[in-house]
Amino acid sequence: CRNLVFILGDQLSPSISSLDGFDPEQDMVLMCEVAEETTYVRHHKKKLVFILSAMRHFADELVGRGLDVRYVRLDDRGNSGSFTGELLRAIADLKPRKIIITEAGEWRVMEAVARWPDQIGLPVEVRTDGRFLCSREAFRQWAAGRRELTMEFFYRDIRRRTGLLMQGGAPVGGRWNFDAENRKPAEPDLFRPKHLEFSPDAVTLAVMALVARRFKNHMGSVDGFAFAVTRTDAEHVADAFMTDFLPGFGNTQDAMLKGDPFLNHSLLSFYINVGLLDPMALCSAAERAYLEGRAPLNAVEGFIRQIIGWREYVRGVYWLFMPDYAGRNFFAAERRLPAFFWTGETDMACLSTVIGETIANAYAHHIQRLMVVGNFAMLTGLDPKAVHQWYLEVYADAFEWVELPNVIGMSQFADGGLLGSKPYAASGAYVGRMSDYCEGCRYDVRRKTGEGACPFNALYWDFLDRNADKLSGNRRLAQTYATWRRMTEDQRQDYRQSARAFLVKLDAGKRI
Ligand code: FAD
Ligand code: DLZ
Ligand code: SF4
Incomplete structure (x- = not known):
């Protein structure tokens, strides 16, 4: 093939930058389930089921759109167990002229990608991840020369840039932040709608069996797995959130209740982080709910701030301070985790x-x-x-x-x-x-x-x-x-x- 496009397990978006200019006549996609990723920490069994099943469904989605996908399953014979090993195997079989990948979310994986050109003797094009509103470079510039990296100021800049909840250059409602109204304790609410659950389909059932068999010593159980694993179902979760939970999101944001683990939270982070949902589209939908009088401002502003503020900000901080950030230990704390x-x-x-x-x-x-x-x-x-x-x-x-x-x-x-x-x-x-x-x-x-x-x-x-x-x-x-x-x-x-x-x-x- 001409270009081999490597898509990682958290890049499950058809609009991912690595697919820009993809020519189905000449190019191919590579996706692989590898031991290295499934065991670099002992991921919870439901996390593994979610990611592997979402990957398999995404590969099907791409095939449905006419793309040629080489998909390697965890238990396929010959699986080398690492991204680099799978890339080398694919190159031997497909003889591409170039590798294209969207920058990986994690430092560890980017380090491996940086070694590829030498290891494989082919050009590797690494593209910016356009799913974030603030690129790594833009955050670096924002941070340069600032004494303190205050999230609130970063957030205001992104509000101005996106125009979310803005009116003539000023924040809607006259304030940037309504958090003071979001610190109420929760009252049990028997009438709170139930969060959506999905019965596993055949693909998910196969992954559940695989995970139960291979990752016995990881936390949790595959039983009761009910996450969405397709874009369509993730969109159902988002729609249900806007109707059922967003109106109360602010009021119960900081509350905790026995027997009500989800309250009015969105349960959308999984889907946003692997690319099944677009963060900006969610913020626009929440803004619409406010403008149409379906949700109050404190809830909508709070939700939008978490996504365009905190989520973007922590990514900027991560890339600004890695790799040594992972070793920070201000209090020199060294106690082991209790059993x-x-x-x-x-x-x-x-x-x-x-x-x-x-x-x-x-x-x-x-x-x-x-x-x-x-x-x-x-x-x-x-x-x-x-x-x-x-x-x-x-x-x-x-x-x-x-x-x-x-x-x-x-x-x-x-x-x-x-x-x-x-x-x-x-x-x-x-x-x-x-x-x-x-x-x-x-x-x-x-x-x-x-x-x-x-x-x-x-x-x-x-x-x-x-x-x-x-x-x-x-x-x-x-x-x-x-x-x-x-x-x-x-x-x-x-x-x-x-x-x-x-x-x-x-x-x-x-x-x-
Ligand atoms: P909601 O309460 O409905 O919030 C809406 C969305 O806002 C979330 O889906 C998420 O995308 C975003 N968001 C909210 N808070 C944050 C935040 N602090 N940083 C980044 N995004 C945020 N979030 C993760 O996505 N992955 C993690 O591994 C993760 N680890 C965390 C560890 C600690 C110690 C703490 C304090 C927070 C962590 N968070 C993490 C942030 C936050 O707790 C989760 O995003 C949130 O609980 C996800 O549930 P939800 O989708 O129901 O969120
Ligand atoms: C988290 C995860 C897991 C458990 N397994 C895989 C996998 O088998 N294949 C894959 O492509 N991605 C997986 N992921 C997600 C990756 O860890 C994630 O894409 C990188 O950490 C991002 O840098
Ligand atoms: Fe409350 Fe018990 Fe937790 Fe103390 S340990 S905060 S008393 S639940």
């Missing part, structure tokens, strides 16, 4: 709920990831690299470019404040206010120290005390440290001792 991160077996009801839902669904929403698991990891001083690997494993939407800045930066403050101006540290009071997890927990959220007290309370103050040299100069923590200093020495010792007793138990592998 309950893989079982959910702990008496701390918030953690057992969130980790249990993670194991069941390969999903947790933002506040669960940030303020329950992430908060616990930071306060107990878990090794940020291990925490990062866990997040990359367990969530079906986890690709390093988006996961790493959220974990290392936003949730662990391991980058020392590049991404956030202060650590997202919280005592039990936060979980008590924003969820119903504490009712029925073995621990008492109101008790500060001693046996039976919510562990987050002592851990919170102990974390601030332990890291005072690094944090007490932070203006946004001035009030908090003033409160700590106002306590009596006995109170402070109580907190320290309670935290130490907890950490000793944790390290001994005792049930906590």
